[in-house]
Amino acid sequence: MTINYDKVNKAVNFWRELNLSQEEVIAYQSRLKYILDEEAKLDYAKYMAEQKGMQKGIEEGKKEWKNEAKEEIANNLLVNNMDIDFISKITGLSMERIEEIKEGLIQNNDDQQR
Numbered sequence: 736m737t738i739n740y741d742k743v744n745k746a747v748n749f750w751r752e753l754n755l756s757q758e759e760v761i762a763y764q765s766r767l768k769y770i771l772d773e774e775a776k777l778d779y780a781k782y783m784a785e786q787k788g789m790q791k792g793i794e795e796g797k798k799e800w801k802n803e804a805k806e807e808i809a810n811n812l813l814v815n816n817m818d819i820d821f822i823s824k825i826t827g828l829s830m831e832r833i834e835e836i837k838e839g840l841i842q843n844n845d846d847q848q849r
Contacts, residue, residue, distance in 0.1 A: 809836050 755763065805826040812822045819833050826833075 806832075806836060809833050810840065813837050813840055 752760075752763070805828055809822050809826050809828055809832075812825070813819075813833070813836060819830055819837070822828070822833050823830050
């Protein structure tokens with residue numbers, strides 16, 4: 736015969752609870768409420784952290800997407816021989832970044848010609 740220790744433990748705990756005085760029952764219930772409240776606080780904190788993390792990820796994704804769009808516009812304007820100062824004003828990209836994009840275009844053209 737196999738002993739089911741979970742059932743035995745539940746039965747012993749139930750028996751103990753039946754034998755508690757009124758003060759012990761109140762203390763037990765108060766402690767249980769405290770534990771459940773703390774668990775709820777932790778769950779809420781975890782939920783809020785996840786929400787904040789998701790929001791931060793969305794904001795970072797938007798910034799990255801905007802930068803990629805600006806660089807694509809700069810790329811197209813450079814292909815059409817627009818002035819770097821003009822491109823900087825239109826896109827908000829730095830002159831240095833536009834120069835880097837221009838160098839990349841030149842290198843791509845050299846690679847394609849080979």
